[in-house]
Amino acid sequence: MLWRLTIHPSLFQYPLFLSYFLHGFITSFSLFSDKAMQELLQSPVQGSDHHLIEFSQTLTTSAQAEASEWKRKYELERARNLNLENRGKSCLQFQTDLDDMTTNNPTNQPTLYNETNEKSERCSRNGICSHEVLRDGNPDSDSKMIRKASFKLSWCCKGEQSDQQKHDIVSFERGNITTGERSSKQISLKWESSPQTVLILTKPNSIPVQILCAEMIRWLKQQQKLHIYVEPRVRVELLMESSCFNFVQTWKDEKEISALHTKVDLVLTLGGDGTVLWAASMFKGPVPPIVPFSLGSLGFMTPFYSEHYKECLESILKGPISITLRHRLQCHVVRDAAKNEYETEEPILVLNEVTIDRGISSFLTNLECYCDNSFVTCVQGDGLILSTTSGSTAYSLAAGGSMVHPQVPGILFTPICPHSLSFRPLIMPEHVTLRVQVPLNSRSPAWVSFDGKDRKQLAPGDALVCSMAPWPVPTACLVDSTNDFLRSIHEGLHWNLRKTQSFDGPRES
Numbered sequence: 117m118l119w120r121l122t123i124h125p126s127l128f129q130y131p132l133f134l135s136y137f138l139h140g141f142i143t144s145f146s147l148f149s150d151k152a153m154q155e156l157l158q159s160p161v162q163g164s165d166h167h168l169i170e171f172s173q174t175l176t177t178s179a180q181a182e183a184s185e186w187k188r189k190y191e192l193e194r195a196r197n198l199n200l201e202n203r204g205k206s207c208l209q210f211q212t213d214l215d216d217m218t219t220n221n222p223t224n225q226p227t228l229y230n231e232t233n234e235k236s237e238r239c240s241r242n243g244i245c246s247h248e249v250l251r252d253g254n255p256d257s258d259s260k261m262i263r264k265a266s267f268k269l270s271w272c273c274k275g276e277q278s279d280q281q282k283h284d285i286v287s288f289e290r291g292n293i294t295t296g297e298r299s300s301k302q303i304s305l306k307w308e309s310s311p312q313t314v315l316i317l318t319k320p321n322s323i324p325v326q327i328l329c330a331e332m333i334r335w336l337k338q339q340q341k342l343h344i345y346v347e348p349r350v351r352v353e354l355l356m357e358s359s360c361f362n363f364v365q366t367w368k369d370e371k372e373i374s375a376l377h378t379k380v381d382l383v384l385t386l387g388g389d390g391t392v393l394w395a396a397s398m399f400k401g402p403v404p405p406i407v408p409f410s411l412g413s414l415g416f417m418t419p420f421y422s423e424h425y426k427e428c429l430e431s432i433l434k435g436p437i438s439i440t441l442r443h444r445l446q447c448h449v450v451r452d453a454a455k456n457e458y459e460t461e462e463p464i465l466v467l468n469e470v471t472i473d474r475g476i477s478s479f480l481t482n483l484e485c486y487c488d489n490s491f492v493t494c495v496q497g498d499g500l501i502l503s504t505t506s507g508s509t510a511y512s513l514a515a516g517g518s519m520v521h522p523q524v525p526g527i528l529f530t531p532i533c534p535h536s537l538s539f540r541p542l543i544m545p546e547h548v549t550l551r552v553q554v555p556l557n558s559r560s561p562a563w564v565s566f567d568g569k570d571r572k573q574l575a576p577g578d579a580l581v582c583s584m585a586p587w588p589v590p591t592a593c594l595v596d597s598t599n600d601f602l603r604s605i606h607e608g609l610h611w612n613l614r615k616t617q618s619f620d621g622p623r624e625s
C-alpha cells in the first residue's frame with residue numbers, strides 16, 4: 117500500500133497544524149524512524165523545508181527495500197482475490213464486471229515501483245512527500261496487501277490553487293511590524309493515484325438509507341471498480357437482500373477498526389450530522405477524507421445531495437476536492453486516584469463538543485476551570501461546553517455561544533445556564549490546554565459526555581483535560597468551506613431571516 121503526502125511550504129507558518137498533521141500521519145505508519153520524527157517535530161519552523169526534504173529521502177530509501185516484495189505480494193493477492201470473487205458466479209452481472217476490470221481497465225493494474233520512485237523524486241523537488249508501504253495487520257492473511265491511494269493537500273490562494281506561494285503572517289523589517297496576507301485559504305485535495313477502497317457508514321434503522329446504500333454499492337462496484345467496506349450490521353442487511361453482496365468487506369473487532377485508516381481511501385456517510393460524528397468517532401487517529409451525504413433533517417456537516425450521488429462521486433473520485441479540515445478535541449478524564457496526569461483513561465476525541473453538566477443531579481454544578489494552569493473561572497450553573505468550531509452550531513449555539521467558521525482553529529468555552537448575570541462565552545486559542553475540575557468540596561458529582569454520547573461520571577477530585585487533537589477530520593465540501601458553512605446556517609437555521617424593508621417610506625434627506 118502506498119501513500120504520498122505533500123505539504124505545501126505555506127503550511128509551515130502554522131507550526132501547530134504542521135506538527136499535528138505530520139504527527140498524525142507519521143505515528144500511524146511504522147516506516148518513520150523515531151529519531152527522524154523527533155528531529156522533524158522539533159525542527160524550527162523556518163528550517164522545516166530542509167528537515168522535511170531530508171526526512172522524505174530517508175523514507176524513500178526505506179521504502180525501496182520493501183517495494184519489490186510488496187509488488188510481488190500485491191500481484192499474488194490480486195490474483196487470489198479475483199479467484200475468490202469468481203467463485204460466486206451466481207451473480208452474472210458482477211462477474212462480467214470483474215472480467216472487465218482485469219482486461220479493459222489499465223488503471224487497475226498494480227503501480228510499478230519505478231513509477232513510484234519517479235514520483236518521489238518529482239515530489240521532493242516541489243514539496244514534501246512520504247511514501248509508505250503498509251501491511252495488512254491481520255496475521256491470518258499475511259499475504260493480503262491493499263494499496264491505498266495517494267493524494268496531495270494544498271492551499272488555494274485568491275481563488276486559485278498555488279503550490280508555490282509562501283506568505284509570512286508577521287514580518288519584521290527595519291523595525292516595522294506588518295502582517296502579511298494570510299494563506300489560510302481553501303484546502304484542496306488532489307488524488308495522485310486513484311482511490312480504490314471506500315467505507316460506507318449509514319444511519320441505522322432507516323429504509324431510505326438502506327435502499328440508497330445497496331444502490332450505491334452496486335454502482336461503486338460495477339462502474340468504479342472499488343473495494344467496499346461497510347459495518348458488520350450493514351453487511352448482514354445486504355446479504356439478506358442478496359448473496360451478490362458477498363464481495364462487500366467488513367471487520368470483526370476493535371483491532372481491525374483501528375487499522376481501517378490504512379485501508380480506506382474515502383469514507384461515505386449516509387445520514388445526518390450524527391452519522392458524520394459517528395464516522396469521526398471510528399477513527400481514533402488519522403481520518404480519511406469523508407464525503408457526507410444528507411439523509412437527515414438538519415445536516416450542517418452533510419452538504420451532498422443523495423439524489424445526485426453518481427455525479428458527486430464521479431467528481432470526488434476524479435478530484436480535486438475542496439476540503440474542510442475540522443479540528444477535534446482530545447479529552448482525558450483524570451481520576452482523583454491517579455498519581456499523576458499521565459495515568460488517565462484512554463483519550464476520547466470529539467468533533468462537536470465535550471459537555472460537563474449536572475446530569476440527573478438537581479444541584480448546581482461547581483466546576484473549577486483552568487487554562488494552561490491559569491485559573492479561568494468557576495462555573496456554577498447547569499454545566500459547561502467545550503466545543504470545536506465545527507460544534508459551534510450545535511449544543512454550544514443553543515447555550516448562547518457564537519457560531520464560528522469551522523476552519524477557524526479555536527476552542528469555545530460556553531457555560532450552560534450559568535447562575536450569574538455576567539458569564540459570557542469565551543473563545544480560546546487552539547494551542548491551550550483546558551482543565552475542568554470537580555472540587556473536592558462539591559455537593560454532587562458532574563457528568564461528562566462526548567459528542568452527546570458515552571456519559572461518564574466525574575466524582576469530586578476528578579478532572580477533564582482537553583486540548584486540540586492532532587488528527588483533524590477532513591470533510592469534502594460541495595462548493596468550498598465558506599460557501600458550505602454559510603449555506604448551512606442560512607438553510608439549516610434560517611439565520612437572520614427578516615423581510616427586507618420596502619423602498620417606499622421616509623428617507624434621510
Ligand SMILES: NC(=O)c1ccc[n+]([C@@H]2O[C@H](COP(=O)([O-])OP(=O)(O)OC[C@H]3O[C@@H](n4cnc5c(N)ncnc54)[C@H](O)[C@@H]3O)[C@@H](O)[C@H]2O)c1
Pocket residue numbers: 388389390391393412414415416417468469506507508509510511512514566567568
Ligand atoms: N440543546 C441542544 O441543542 C442539544 C442538546 C444535546 C445535544 N445536542 C447536540 O447533538 C449532538 C449529537 O448529535 P446527534 O445527531 O448524535 O444527536 P441527535 O440525533 O439528538 O441530534 C441532535 C441535533 O443536533 C444537530 N447537530 C449535530 N451536530 C451539529 C453541528 N455540528 N452543527 C449543527 N447542528 C448539529 C443534528 O443535526 C441534530 O438535529 C451533540 O454533539 C450536541 O451538539 C444539542
Ligand SMILES: Nc1ncnc2c1ncn2[C@@H]1O[C@H](COP(=O)(O)OP(=O)(O)OP(=O)(O)O)[C@@H](O)[C@H]1O
Pocket residue numbers: 317318319320347387388389390391392393394411412413414415
Ligand atoms: N453507523 C451508525 N451506527 C450507530 N449509530 C449511528 C450510526 N450513524 C448514526 N448513528 C447515530 O444515529 C443517530 C441519528 O443519526 P443522524 O443524526 O445521522 O440522523 P438524523 O437524526 O435522522 O439526522 P438529523 O440529526 O439531521 O435529524 C445519532 O445519534 C448517531 O450517533
